[in-house]
Amino acid sequence: MKPTPLSGFPELLPAQRVVEQHVLDTLRRTFELHGFASVETRSVEPLSQLLRKGEIDKEVYLLQRLQAQLTDGPAAGSSAGAPADDALGLHFDLTVPFARYVLEHAGQLEFPFRRYQIQKVWRGERPQEGRYREFSQADIDVIGRQDLAIHHDVEVAQVMAEALAALPLPPARLQVNNRKLIEGFYRGIGAPDPAAVMRAIDKLDKLPADVVIVSLTDEVGLSQRQSQLCLQLAEIRGADLSFVDRIAALGVSDPLLEEGVAELVAVIEGCSSITGQVRVEADLRIARGLDYYTGTVFETRLDCFQRLGSVCSGGRYESLASDGKATYPGVGISLGVSRLLVPLLQRGVLSGSRSVPSAVLVAVATEAARGTAQRTAQALRARAIPCEVAAQAHKWGKQIRAAERRGIPFVWFPVPDQPDPLVGQVKDIRSGEQVDAHADRWWPPEADRWPTVDFDPVQENRS
Amino acid sequence: MKPTPLSGFPELLPAQRVVEQHVLDTLRRTFELHGFASVETRSVEPLSQLLRKGEIDKEVYLLQRLQAQLTDGPAAGSSAGAPADDALGLHFDLTVPFARYVLEHAGQLEFPFRRYQIQKVWRGERPQEGRYREFSQADIDVIGRQDLAIHHDVEVAQVMAEALAALPLPPARLQVNNRKLIEGFYRGIGAPDPAAVMRAIDKLDKLPADVVIVSLTDEVGLSQRQSQLCLQLAEIRGADLSFVDRIAALGVSDPLLEEGVAELVAVIEGCSSITGQVRVEADLRIARGLDYYTGTVFETRLDCFQRLGSVCSGGRYESLASDGKATYPGVGISLGVSRLLVPLLQRGVLSGSRSVPSAVLVAVATEAARGTAQRTAQALRARAIPCEVAAQAHKWGKQIRAAERRGIPFVWFPVPDQPDPLVGQVKDIRSGEQVDAHADRWWPPEADRWPTVDFDPVQENRS
Numbered sequence: 001m002k003p004t005p006l007s008g009f010p011e012l013l014p015a016q017r018v019v020e021q022h023v024l025d026t027l028r029r030t031f032e033l034h035g036f037a038s039v040e041t042r043s044v045e046p047l048s049q050l051l052r053k054g055e056i057d058k059e060v061y062l063l064q065r066l067q068a069q070l071t072d073g074p075a076a077g078s079s080a081g082a083p084a085d086d087a088l089g090l091h092f093d094l095t096v097p098f099a100r101y102v103l104e105h106a107g108q109l110e111f112p113f114r115r116y117q118i119q120k121v122w123r124g125e126r127p128q129e130g131r132y133r134e135f136s137q138a139d140i141d142v143i144g145r146q147d148l149a150i151h152h153d154v155e156v157a158q159v160m161a162e163a164l165a166a167l168p169l170p171p172a173r174l175q176v177n178n179r180k181l182i183e184g185f186y187r188g189i190g191a192p193d194p195a196a197v198m199r200a201i202d203k204l205d206k207l208p209a210d211v212v213i214v215s216l217t218d219e220v221g222l223s224q225r226q227s228q229l230c231l232q233l234a235e236i237r238g239a240d241l242s243f244v245d246r247i248a249a250l251g252v253s254d255p256l257l258e259e260g261v262a263e264l265v266a267v268i269e270g271c272s273s274i275t276g277q278v279r280v281e282a283d284l285r286i287a288r289g290l291d292y293y294t295g296t297v298f299e300t301r302l303d304c305f306q307r308l309g310s311v312c313s314g315g316r317y318e319s320l321a322s323d324g325k326a327t328y329p330g331v332g333i334s335l336g337v338s339r340l341l342v343p344l345l346q347r348g349v350l351s352g353s354r355s356v357p358s359a360v361l362v363a364v365a366t367e368a369a370r371g372t373a374q375r376t377a378q379a380l381r382a383r384a385i386p387c388e389v390a391a392q393a394h395k396w397g398k399q400i401r402a403a404e405r406r407g408i409p410f411v412w413f414p415v416p417d418q419p420d421p422l423v424g425q426v427k428d429i430r431s432g433e434q435v436d437a438h439a440d441r442w443w444p445p446e447a448d449r450w451p452t453v454d455f456d457p458v459q460e461n462r463s
Numbered sequence: 464m465k466p467t468p469l470s471g472f473p474e475l476l477p478a479q480r481v482v483e484q485h486v487l488d489t490l491r492r493t494f495e496l497h498g499f500a501s502v503e504t505r506s507v508e509p510l511s512q513l514l515r516k517g518e519i520d521k522e523v524y525l526l527q528r529l530q531a532q533l534t535d536g537p538a539a540g541s542s543a544g545a546p547a548d549d550a551l552g553l554h555f556d557l558t559v560p561f562a563r564y565v566l567e568h569a570g571q572l573e574f575p576f577r578r579y580q581i582q583k584v585w586r587g588e589r590p591q592e593g594r595y596r597e598f599s600q601a602d603i604d605v606i607g608r609q610d611l612a613i614h615h616d617v618e619v620a621q622v623m624a625e626a627l628a629a630l631p632l633p634p635a636r637l638q639v640n641n642r643k644l645i646e647g648f649y650r651g652i653g654a655p656d657p658a659a660v661m662r663a664i665d666k667l668d669k670l671p672a673d674v675v676i677v678s679l680t681d682e683v684g685l686s687q688r689q690s691q692l693c694l695q696l697a698e699i700r701g702a703d704l705s706f707v708d709r710i711a712a713l714g715v716s717d718p719l720l721e722e723g724v725a726e727l728v729a730v731i732e733g734c735s736s737i738t739g740q741v742r743v744e745a746d747l748r749i750a751r752g753l754d755y756y757t758g759t760v761f762e763t764r765l766d767c768f769q770r771l772g773s774v775c776s777g778g779r780y781e782s783l784a785s786d787g788k789a790t791y792p793g794v795g796i797s798l799g800v801s802r803l804l805v806p807l808l809q810r811g812v813l814s815g816s817r818s819v820p821s822a823v824l825v826a827v828a829t830e831a832a833r834g835t836a837q838r839t840a841q842a843l844r845a846r847a848i849p850c851e852v853a854a855q856a857h858k859w860g861k862q863i864r865a866a867e868r869r870g871i872p873f874v875w876f877p878v879p880d881q882p883d884p885l886v887g888q889v890k891d892i893r894s895g896e897q898v899d900a901h902a903d904r905w906w907p908p909e910a911d912r913w914p915t916v917d918f919d920p921v922q923e924n925r926s
Contacts, residue, residue: 002786003512003567006551009505011564013571014578017501032820032913033844035851038480042472042597043506043583047529049466060529065587066510066552067522088469089529101474104466108476110818110868112854115477120506124528134505149854151833273841323465355573358498370614378736381496388498391575391612405573450495 008127009134010338015407016345018352018451020136023167023341024118027138030163031116034155036140039115041097043122048085049100050092059123060089090122094139094334099321102143102328111145111328112152118337132338141332143320148329150263153296153316154270157280160312160333164300165276168350168455169340171303174312175237175283176267178296181260182287185233185247188254189226196220201234202289237283241265247284263295294318298333302340311340353452354407359444360387360426361403362412367393372414372421379422379439380412385449387412400429409448412437471590472597473801478870479808481815481914483599486630486804487581490601493626494579497618499603502578504560506585511548512563513555522586523552553585557602557797562784565606565791574608574791575615581800595801604795606783611792613726616759616779617733620743623775623796627763628739631813631918632803634766637775638700638746639730642756644723645747648696648710651717652689659683664697665752700746704728710747726758757781761796765803774803816915817870822907823850823889824866825875830856835877835884842885842902843875848912850875863892872911875900 005011012020028038050060062083091097094117102109118138127133140159142152161174182201186194200215207215209231216227229250236246244261264282271280288297293315300312312335320330344350360380362373373389380387388408390399396413403411413425413434422439468474475483491501513523525546554560557580565572581601590596603622605615624637645664649657663678670678672694679690692713699709707724727745734743751760756778763775777796784791807813823843825836836852843850851871853862859876866874876888876897885902 002569003563005567006505006507006509009507011505011568012503013568014500014502017503020503021501033847033849035819035821035849037477037819038484039477040475040480040483042469042474043585044469044472044597046469061526062529063524063526063553065523066525066546067587083529090526100466104468105474105476106465110865114819114851122506124530134507144854152854356498356500356577357495384496386496386498388577391607391615402573 006133008125008132010132010342012342012345013355015352015355015451018354019168019345019350019453020337020341022352022453023337024136024138026166027118027163027335027337028116030166031140031159034114034159034162036114036116036159039098039101039117040119041091041094041101041117043090043120044088045091045097045100046085047083047087047089050089050096052096059092059125061122061124063088063090092123093121094119094137095141095320095332098139098141098143099328099330103321103323106145106323106326106328112142112148113144114140114142116140132342135336135338135342138335138337139314139332141320141330143328143330145326145328148331150266150295151270153263153331154267156314156331156333157267157271157296157298158274160298160300160335161271161274161278161280164312164335165274165278168453169277169302169344170305170349170457171277171279172300172311173283173303174271174278174280174298174300175286176264176271176280176296176298177282177284177286178260178264178267179287179293179315180256180295181247181264182233182284184254184257184260185250185252186230188252188257189222189229191226191230192221197222197230198287199289201230201285202287204234204285234285237281237285239268239279239281241268243268243282243284260295267296288313288315292317296331300335305343308339308343311336349456351454351456353454354409356388356406356408357386357451358388358406358408359385359449360410360412361399361406361408362387362389363396363399363414364390364393365414365416369393369414373412375421376412376414376424376439380442383440383443385444400427404429407451410444412439469596471588471595473595473805475805475808476818478815478818478914481817482631482808482813482916483800483804485815485916486800487599487601489629490581490626490798490800491579493629494603494622497577497622497625499577499579499622502561502564502580503582504554504557504564504580506553506583507551508554508560508563509548510546510550510552513552513559515559522555522588524585524587526551526553555586556584557582557600558604558783558795561602561604561606562791566784566786569608569786569789569791575605575611576607577603577605579603595805598799598801598805601798601800602777602795604783604793606791606793608789608791611794613729613758614733616726616794617730619777619794619796620730620734620759620761621737623761623763623777623798624734624737624741624743626798627775628737628741631916632740632765632807633768633812633920634740634742635763635774636746636766637734637741637743637761637763638749639727639734639743640745640747640749640760641723641727641730641758642750642760642778643719643758644710644727645696645750647717647720647723648713648715649693651715651720652685652692654689654693655684660685660693661750662752664693664748665750667697667748697748700744700748702731702742702744704731706731706745706747723758730759751776751778755780759794763798768806771802771806774799812919814917814919816917817872819851819869819871820849820914821851821869821871822848822912823873823875824862824869824871825850825852826859826862826877827853827856828877828879832856832877836875838884839875839877839887839902843905846903846906848907863890867892870914873907875902 183194186197216222295316297315299310314333316331319327321328362377364373426437427434646657649660679685758779760778762773775798779794782790783793827836889900890897
């Protein structure tokens with residue numbers, strides 16, 4: 001019987017995995033060039049840690065040892081129905097475990113501490129496109145002890161925008177806003193409950209403006225004039241600093257608003273040198289209403305795949321962690337690697353150029369001559385040319401087809417009665433061209449040496 | 464409150480993680496140069512798949528959605544006490560999920576299929592040194608459809624030995640044996656139950672020879688003479704082919720024995736070119752009694768850390784997977800990355816040269832001049848020199864100490880009243896030497912550009 005896939009647990013074929021590895025390598029390199037250190041945390045946290053925001057989060061996967069269940073009955077860590085606080089669950093993001101890691105190792109870390117973390121996370125939610133039960137995230141955060149300067153908000157935006165710009169992706173927008181700005185604005189117009197305004201405005205994504213206006217007047221208790229101002233603020237966006245004048249034109253003043261505007265100016269200015277497929281924009285609609293951000297907030301959308309939602313989000317926390325002695329403010333962004341890649345791989349927008357690393361298949365004349373083929377292969381590997389030796393001494397045509405099916409561009413043939421075993425002939429099976437070669441000296445074109453990522457914008461437009 | 468570590472879930476500090484990343488990069492590069500494709504499987508499998516060998520394996524972690532437990536009561540996937548077959552558990556090795564992956568995707572794979580897989584696995588067992596509840600493994604396997612030539616046994620031994628030899632490790636021995644050889648030998652001496660002999664001989668690791676002899680005579684039913692022959696066979700080992708004559712000298716003959724000897728000769732001969740810290744040896748004591756191997760078997764021990772047991776084991780399966788239409792024989796080796804590294808990191812045998820990727824800290828004269836520092840940093844990064852800008856415009860001494868604490872070797876100072884912002888002075892804070900430099904041209908010594916791994920054999924001898 002052929003096993004069936006598990007919904008929500010995407011798996012990649014080897015050529016697709018080439019794309020994922022390329023993306024992860026590119027992210028890592030960008031993060032490290034900016035001095036971000038790699039951290040990996042364990043995959044599990046005590047339930048008390050996972051639910052520390054006080055919510056019963058239905059997305060957590062609890063762990064239980066099978067043997068404990070067979071012996072002690074089915075409860076996870078307690079004899080009652082509800083799980084005990086020290087029951088273990090799989091982490092559902094990389095922020096909660098990082099906050100715990102910082103507290104646990106604070107004495108051995110230097111602050112401000114820059115870290116990146118690329119790991120799997122798990123959520124027991126209903127699977128749908130772009131939403132998985134197991135998926136990879138790539139997070140960067142800068143965390144300070146007691147305080148953390150605003151220039152780190154600029155830094156994480158720059159680093160993530162640079163990382164995204166280095167990926168083979170369709171055009172994307174990194175949208176930035178600032179909670180102080182919008183809260184100050186709502187305060188400035190006299191809104192009784194700025195948080196309620198924010199939650200209503202957050203729905204502009206899904207609801208028409210007039211419905212949101214009704215919600216602002218009837219539920220939040222704003223006047224028609226106040227509601228219109230909130231809506232006008234939310235409509236401001238752009239890649240330059242024109243948002244400053246457009247806010248000023250609304251005639252609202254508040255010290256927190258001014259602070260927020262100055263912070264947003266710093267981030268947008270700081271990202272003005274980013275080029276490529278990623279545009280960094282101020283977008284005053286972005287609020288990330290459900291999260292605990294206190295200043296800068298980020299979201300990122302692909303122009304052609306709006307329905308994927310934000311693939312890369314984050315912001316500033318006044319207190320990412322606290323141990324009674326110190327508070328640790330932080331700012332970070334989390335890229336949903338699987339959320340971004342899996343749909344692009346499934347549509348064929350991104351693909352790997354071959355399913356194996358090998359640039360060369362070394363053909364085998366007879367089983368007795370396998371040793372010669374292996375010596376040739378080792379000579380190529382010694383110069384960092386990935387290769388494999390044919391599995392069987394079939395006829396040449398069959399060995400060439402074996403290479404073809406794997407996408408291997410070159411086949412190396414031995415030359416009979418040759419005193420030097422490293423002398424051969426190498427055939428480019430795409431062009432059919434065959435040339436004399438020596439395994440200590442022959443070079444493939446650099447673009448053929450390792451598998452590459454193919455980006456197909458035609459597929460992109462079609463979807 | 465400072466969180467306390469969870470026993471069995473090791474976590475690394477950033478400088479230790481440098482070592483782990485170096486090791487994983489080295490493994491990956493070696494595997495890919497040999498044409499092994501990267502595969503990652505999901506972390507969970509249905510319980511029926513995890514327990515397909517028919518044993519109730521007490522080491523499995525079952526998963527349950529917290530919300531399901533709160534709603535439906537505490538059973539994992541069933542209303543009775545025992546979990547349902549479709550309950551999900553975390554994989555406890557990479558072989559079971561790989562076998563499932565091969566069956567699921569067989570139509571899209573090319574055989575023989577070479578894959579490497581570097582992932583975390585989980586076991587709910589009692590933690591102790593070198594045994595963890597969450598740990599990383601690096602597996603290589605070659606899998607065929609219907610058949611798989613013996614030269615692939617040689618191949619996986621060569622590739623793993625080469626990978627180990629490329630790591631910063633104390634001396635190790637990759638020990639090879641062959642199940643056909645020992646089973647054929649036991650059959651040749653007339654042992655009624657060769658498997659029982661193997662299980663008894665497998666205990667030579669822990670029990671003295673005379674106790675094993677008693678077990679062979681009293682429990683397995685061998686004569687004194689037969690038991691002595693089994694023991695003499697188990698004592699044969701060596702890096703050359705002398706084992707062939709030593710087996711012959713025992714005067715036992717059997718066709719399966721001959722076949723096993725020929726296969727073992729092929730593997731030992733094929734690995735004769737491996738140099739460095741890894742010796743490949745025939746060791747006729749190795750049996751891997753609890754696993755389902757049918758030919759070649761492998762174990763690996765560090766000379767100085769015998770009590771870690773085998774850190775890298777594997778062998779040949781006649782049928783790694785089967786779907787009714789086809790059988791998939793395989794041969795592979797699994798390296799216990801955490802098992803190997805965590806004790807060496809804890810003892811300080813291995814350490815990272817610094818806790819951040821940055822080779823340079825760019826100092827900041829005043830907050831107003833941060834932009835200049837950032838331009839300098841970007842110029843360095845554009846030439847792949849990792850760097851960070853100082854977090855605050857403290858006095859020079861304080862900025863130098865910030866670099867020192869992170870192990871950053873160079874500090875870059877701006878030069879006042881300089882028209883070109885990329886002109887500066889760079890100080891090697893180890894020697895104190897300070898020189899004029901330009902951010903578009905200055906190069907650190909190549910050994911300082913990225914963090915490196917320090918190997919301390921003194922620590923090794925002390926432990």
